[in-house]
Amino acid sequence: MLAPVTAPLRLLLLPGLDGTGALFAPFLEALSGGIAPEVISYPADRALDYDALEALVAERVPADGPYALLGESFSGPLALRLACRRPGGLVGVVLVATFVTNPVWLVPSLARHLVGPWLFRRRAPAFVSRRYLVGARASAEWLERVAANVETVDPAVMAARVREVLAVDARALLQRCAVPLLYVGAAGDALVPPRVLRALCRLRPDLECVAVDAPHLVLQLAPEASARAIEGFLRRAAALPRSAAPGNPGEP
Structure with missing residues (x-):
């Protein structure tokens, strides 16, 4: 049993x-x-696919001692990749408003080749940001904050990441993940719709789920509720005996 x-x-x-x-x-x-957060940033000027990002983040994974992973939206599949490396100290994975396959049914995976830097050379209209990211009630400050943040990243890099999302298939990783999993969903999420979570629950019936009243940027627009849910999960996960951690439901 873990100490x-x-x-x-x-x-x-x-x-x-x-x-x-x-x-x-x-x-x-x-x-x-009770939580010591470490934010891992990705290069803003280099278009790295999920394979390259996995190698980059793996260098930051602790060599010893307990830790947990949180993958937000684009990074959910990446968190599962790292979890399936079976590092000894991992106690749990938190998936936030994310997916394991292309979540945008209006844009089929084959259309990824049409996604280019041109999509990010201009700011998204405010109504688009409100609809898909920050919600109708978000302040002008939040609209500016999100837009300005995107502008710090090379448009070619943003486009490459969208192409990764449209092509991703992490279903097998979700099933193989051998540590407790929490999904934090945004009740008002128009970007990652409810059908995505239903699909995840079919793949992992033991997936713990929490719905927070927020738009897609749930950690940003409902930070207190998100923090309490995640801290409660991590306390339970860290206390689990390693032998009790769930494994692949499809394995004997």
């Missing part, structure tokens, strides 16, 4: 499509002292 966790549990946070991690700030402020 009681006395030091803060390390939580590696993998960001959404922008890859900067800058938008995690409200969530980090809401965490208690």
Whole structure:
């Protein structure tokens, strides 16, 4: 059995499509002292696919001691990739408003070749950001914050990440993941719709799910509720005997 966790549990946070991690700030402020968050940012000037990002993030994974992974949106499949490497100290994985296959049914995977830097050379209209990211009630400050953050990333890099999303298939990774899993969903998410979570639950019936009243950027727009749900899950996960951690439901 794992020894009681006395030091803060390390939580590696993998960001959404922008890859900067800058938008995690409200969530980090809401965490208690029992969690030691570490935000991992991705290069803003290099288009790395999931394979390359996995190698990059693997260098930051602790060599010893308990830790957890959080994969937000774009990074959900990446968190599962790292979890399936079976590092010894991993106690749990938190998936936030994310997916294991292309979540945008209006844009089929074959259309990924049409996605180019041109999509990100201009700011998205405010109504698009409100609809798919920050919600109708978001302040002008949040609209500016999200738009300005995206502008720090090369448009070619943003386009490459969208192509990765449209082509991803992490269903087998979700099934193989051998540690407890929490899915934090946004009740008002128009980007990752409810059918995505239903599909995940069919693949992993033991997936623990929490719905938070928020738009897609749930950690940013509902940081306190998100933090409490995630901290409760991590406390339970860190206390589990290693032999009790769930494995692939399809394996004997």
